[in-house]
Amino acid sequence: MKRRDFLKVTGLGAAGATAMAAPAIAQSMPEIKWRMTTSWPKSLDTLHGGAEMMAKVVAEATDNKFQIQTFAAGEIVPGLQVLDAVQSATVEMGHTATYYYFGKDPTFTFGSSIPFGPNSRLNQAWYLLGGGKELLNEFFKGYNVTSLLAGNTGCQMGGFFRKEINTVEDLKGLKFRIGGFAGRVMQKLGCVPQQLAGGDIYPALEKGTIDAAEWVGPYDDEKLGLHKVAPHYYYPGWWEGGPMLLALINLDKWNALPKYYQSVLEQAGHFSNNWMMAKYDTVNPTALRKLLAAGTKLHAFSPPIMEASFKAAKELHSEVSATNANFKKVYESLTNYANNGYSWFQVAEVGYDNFMARHSQS
Amino acid sequence: MKRRDFLKVTGLGAAGATAMAAPAIAQSMPEIKWRMTTSWPKSLDTLHGGAEMMAKVVAEATDNKFQIQTFAAGEIVPGLQVLDAVQSATVEMGHTATYYYFGKDPTFTFGSSIPFGPNSRLNQAWYLLGGGKELLNEFFKGYNVTSLLAGNTGCQMGGFFRKEINTVEDLKGLKFRIGGFAGRVMQKLGCVPQQLAGGDIYPALEKGTIDAAEWVGPYDDEKLGLHKVAPHYYYPGWWEGGPMLLALINLDKWNALPKYYQSVLEQAGHFSNNWMMAKYDTVNPTALRKLLAAGTKLHAFSPPIMEASFKAAKELHSEVSATNANFKKVYESLTNYANNGYSWFQVAEVGYDNFMARHSQS
Numbered sequence: 001m002k003r004r005d006f007l008k009v010t011g012l013g014a015a016g017a018t019a020m021a022a023p024a025i026a027q028s029m030p031e032i033k034w035r036m037t038t039s040w041p042k043s044l045d046t047l048h049g050g051a052e053m054m055a056k057v058v059a060e061a062t063d064n065k066f067q068i069q070t071f072a073a074g075e076i077v078p079g080l081q082v083l084d085a086v087q088s089a090t091v092e093m094g095h096t097a098t099y100y101y102f103g104k105d106p107t108f109t110f111g112s113s114i115p116f117g118p119n120s121r122l123n124q125a126w127y128l129l130g131g132g133k134e135l136l137n138e139f140f141k142g143y144n145v146t147s148l149l150a151g152n153t154g155c156q157m158g159g160f161f162r163k164e165i166n167t168v169e170d171l172k173g174l175k176f177r178i179g180g181f182a183g184r185v186m187q188k189l190g191c192v193p194q195q196l197a198g199g200d201i202y203p204a205l206e207k208g209t210i211d212a213a214e215w216v217g218p219y220d221d222e223k224l225g226l227h228k229v230a231p232h233y234y235y236p237g238w239w240e241g242g243p244m245l246l247a248l249i250n251l252d253k254w255n256a257l258p259k260y261y262q263s264v265l266e267q268a269g270h271f272s273n274n275w276m277m278a279k280y281d282t283v284n285p286t287a288l289r290k291l292l293a294a295g296t297k298l299h300a301f302s303p304p305i306m307e308a309s310f311k312a313a314k315e316l317h318s319e320v321s322a323t324n325a326n327f328k329k330v331y332e333s334l335t336n337y338a339n340n341g342y343s344w345f346q347v348a349e350v351g352y353d354n355f356m357a358r359h360s361q362s
Numbered sequence: 363m364k365r366r367d368f369l370k371v372t373g374l375g376a377a378g379a380t381a382m383a384a385p386a387i388a389q390s391m392p393e394i395k396w397r398m399t400t401s402w403p404k405s406l407d408t409l410h411g412g413a414e415m416m417a418k419v420v421a422e423a424t425d426n427k428f429q430i431q432t433f434a435a436g437e438i439v440p441g442l443q444v445l446d447a448v449q450s451a452t453v454e455m456g457h458t459a460t461y462y463y464f465g466k467d468p469t470f471t472f473g474s475s476i477p478f479g480p481n482s483r484l485n486q487a488w489y490l491l492g493g494g495k496e497l498l499n500e501f502f503k504g505y506n507v508t509s510l511l512a513g514n515t516g517c518q519m520g521g522f523f524r525k526e527i528n529t530v531e532d533l534k535g536l537k538f539r540i541g542g543f544a545g546r547v548m549q550k551l552g553c554v555p556q557q558l559a560g561g562d563i564y565p566a567l568e569k570g571t572i573d574a575a576e577w578v579g580p581y582d583d584e585k586l587g588l589h590k591v592a593p594h595y596y597y598p599g600w601w602e603g604g605p606m607l608l609a610l611i612n613l614d615k616w617n618a619l620p621k622y623y624q625s626v627l628e629q630a631g632h633f634s635n636n637w638m639m640a641k642y643d644t645v646n647p648t649a650l651r652k653l654l655a656a657g658t659k660l661h662a663f664s665p666p667i668m669e670a671s672f673k674a675a676k677e678l679h680s681e682v683s684a685t686n687a688n689f690k691k692v693y694e695s696l697t698n699y700a701n702n703g704y705s706w707f708q709v710a711e712v713g714y715d716n717f718m719a720r721h722s723q724s
Contacts, residue, residue: 341643
């Protein structure tokens with residue numbers, strides 16, 4: 001064989017091989033760029049940080065082939081329009097607390113937490129293995145979105161109050177900044193719930209336009225400085241016992257993804273979930289100490305207030321269930337799971353935590 | 363060119379092309395097959411199931427390019443030789459509770475849980491963001507392995523006792539089947555700790571060769587049938603307040619992986635972690651009810667026993683710290699993190715859980 005023939009044939013062979021190999025590469029890892037909008041300002045580095053972490057590990061796990069650019073509230077759409085932006089495919093996905101959308105349908109509440117819902121561990125267990133994910137995604141389908149677990153704040157605080165509240169009577173007429181569905185429980189107790197964006201809370205509380213305000217927990221709360229104008233800090237935030245954050249994904253965009261990218265996204269959500277919970281558990285203790293050092297007075301809600309709130313919440317859930325079949329279905333699933341879960345959780349876990357809480361000194 | 367030459371040359375060309383194309387494919391998604399051995403029999407479908415879940419999602423997230431075959435205890439090596447098998451690269455990775463290896467060095471204990479260590483949420487927060495992973499992996503490096511979070515059982519039970527134990531005096535001479543490092547705390551309390559494999563516990567407890575035995579929690583315990591021969595079921599298992607399961611990976615095999623496969627493995631561990639915790643929270647309540655229906659008597663360890671155990675554990679940790687610099691370093695990191703963590707956890711979380719435990723009915 002002549003050298004020229006050899007080269008020619010070799011060339012053919014190589015081209016043939018490349019043509020064969022190309023589909024394998026394309027199938028293997030297509031380059032995809034998505035945008036994710038969140039309900040959070042960048043300053044909430046636990047919540048917005050969780051979304052950023054999710055995007056980061058998606059890129060890491062796909063050798064940067066699947067890239068998600070994260071946008072804070074207001075950069076593309078306002079923080080409370082994440083659902084709409086995902087539904088309309090303005091962005092492929094979002095990171096949010098779905099109870100923000102309870103005005104569209106109170107069933108959205110279950111994607112984060114309902115008043116007197118389970119703690120973080122049982123809430124996510126319900127979502128993962130208790131049928132929660134399937135029920136919620138069936139409901140979300142009506143909005144052309146699907147969801148993945150993507151964070152948790154743990155049990156939140158009950159907020160800052162200008163005056164001490166001891167009895168249910170003290171709640172009457174109280175102008176309380178409280179988010180979402182929980183405001184309707186507060187109304188039953190005689191409170192006047194107020195919807196205010198994060199930045200508007202401090203001036204309203206300072207002027208006395210409102211009497212109290214809840215936000216998240218020590219780390220996020222301390223940034224708002226509410227303790228400077230309302231010294232009484234109550235717990236627990238029974239309307240957010242273990243709220244989940246979900247990644248909402250446009251259903252068409254989700255279905256168009258290769259199965260393995262769907263899996264990568266799901267796993268990234270698990271990372272984000274665990275990272276966020278760990279982050280809160282790392283930064284909240286220090287923030288709480290700072291608040292206490294600044295003169296904040298820590299109080300538990302009194303037993304009569306807790307009992308009345310529990311009763312009011314159960315009433316509301318029954319009322320909504322009576323007129324909303326979706327709400328009823330998801331409520332029964334979550335409540336059965338949580339009651340069952342607590343029947344075990346209260347034994348070893350709660351016993352151990354009570355002991356450890358008494359024996360830990362920092 | 364003759365047909366024979368053509369074939370010969372094509373063969374050459376194809377080989378050359380494969381050599382050229384291979385790096386592109388290899389960079390993209392190389393085909394990798396690993397083996398993972400676990401410390402669990404297949405019947406422990408929460409623990410072994412967690413390992414299987416980890417392998418499953420690694421395959422899913424890589425379009426089956428990265429496949430991990432999972433082996434139960436005894437299939438390749440016995441359940442307590444997972445570390446050795448990974449260290450020697452008999453298998454690429456394993457799934458285990460590292461306190462099984464406390465005999466090599468008690469520092470291994472921190473990879474699962476130490477007596478009176480933090481609950482599941484704070485234990486994994488310490489591992490993820492409290493410096494735990496870095497400290498442990500630095501220590502594991504001496505055994506040529508690295509680790510990833512890959513499960514949690516939640517707070518375990520204290521085990522089945524043939525007779526009630528009420529006072530510290532009742533522990534004296536008690537032959538108690540208990541795993542790992544915790545046995546040394548039990549010794550300080552006058553117990554005679556026994557090491558028995560799962561299958562040997564029932565006959566020993568039936569004959570009275572041992573007086574008591576701890577295993578995991580209701581779901582795993584009920585399978586062993588210990589309640590039939592020892593009716594008193596105690597809680598909490600203070601030696602396993604929130605034990606982690608880790609995936610141990612041979613360090614050379616880990617370093618040889620593309621970064622994105624490392625990331626996929628890590629994220630799969632997060633999934634496995636959350637799946638296992640949710641699985642336990644789903645199946646333990648039913649198992650507990652079955653045990654109670656079969657006549658099992660549930661008891662909390664008495665306050666004097668808890669206090670004496672806490673004191674004995676602290677003494678042991680101080681003694682080991684005095685002679686083992688690694689143990690001391692990791693112990694201080696975990697204890698500082700846990701104390702700090704509980705200073706916040708005891709406020710909203712514990713308050714909320716106590717209320718919810720009282721108000722949940724299943």
